[in-house]
Amino acid sequence: MPAAPSAASAQPMLECHDLTRVYREGPQDVTVLDGLELRVHAxxxxxIVGSSGSGxxxxxxxxxxxxxxSRGEVHIAGESLHNLGDAALGRFRNQRIGFVYQFxxxxxxxTALENAALPLIVRGQRKKAAEARALEILARVGMAARADHKPGELSGGERQRVAIARALVTDPSLVLMDEPTGNLDQTTAASILALMDELARTSACAFVVVTHDPALAAHQDRVLRLDGGRLTEESRA
Structure with a gap:
């Protein structure tokens, strides 16, 4: 496992300052995040671990x-999301951020190929070039042979691998993952972790992974626990 970059030697890819989110529930305000601070380097x-409902x-x-x-700011690659209008924010997400959801x-x-290529096509890339890049990423997650299959013809684990390929196809600066290996068998999950390792090492992509899986959490450079609306670093054995 590569060592985490030091604060002195690496450019922060993600920074959060005083990040606060308050929801209104009936007559009460419920604070989910409370002045949270976070810095993740390229x-x-x-x-990020924590109990269900922790935010x-x-x-x-x-x-x-x-x-x-509700208060605070998020900066990605030096850009404040707060300063972006809706259209600019949409373009920024397409260019800089990859998402892998639990579902x-x-x-x-x-098809799997068309799903994986979609972010590049939305960006304006020609279909042939977008699909060539998508096929390359599908091969890296073990899905090249299933590229012409639609989601209904794929298993849950295969669908998740396509979703991971879709998140990575744009070479994002930051990838956000919500239980990315929850539906994968052990061998496939290991291959996804190896791909994350390679991308972190070769492309300076940063990953933030929300998970309940201790093995997945332990594989990351740092483990942070979200509790009471704030993050604390877990000690490593």
Whole structure:
């Protein structure tokens, strides 16, 4: 496992300052995140663990610009998401952020290849070039032979591998993962971890992984626990 970059030697890819999210539930305000601070460097892999309802998914949504904080800011590659309008934020997500959800969210009418190529086509890349790149990534997650199959013809684990390929096809600066290996067998999960290792090492892509899986968390460079709306670093054995 590669060592995590030091704060002194690496450019932060992700920074959160005073990140706060408050929801209104009836007459009460419920604070889910409370002045949270986070810094993740290029090439670093960070796991976030915590009990159900601790705010892990809320945090991922804020990091990806899918939700807005009640207070505080998120910076990715030096860009403040707070300063981006809706259209610019959409372009930024397409160019800089990859998402892997707990459920695959593939388009049922598209093949695995078309699903994986979609972010590049949305970006404006020609279909032939987008699909060539998508096929390359599908091969790296063991799905090249199933590229012409639609989601309904794939197993749950195969769908998740396609979703991972879709997240990685754009060479993002930051990949956000919500239980990415939850539906995968042990061998396939190991291959995904190896791919994460390679991308972190060769492309300086940063990963933030929300998980309940101790093995997946332990594989990352750092493990942070979300509790009481804030993050604390877990000690490593």
């Amino acid at each position: 090439g670093e892999r960070v796991a 892990k998914t809320t945090l991922l949504n804020l990091l990806g610009g899918l939700d807005s904080p 695959h969210h593939l388009l049922a009418e598209f």
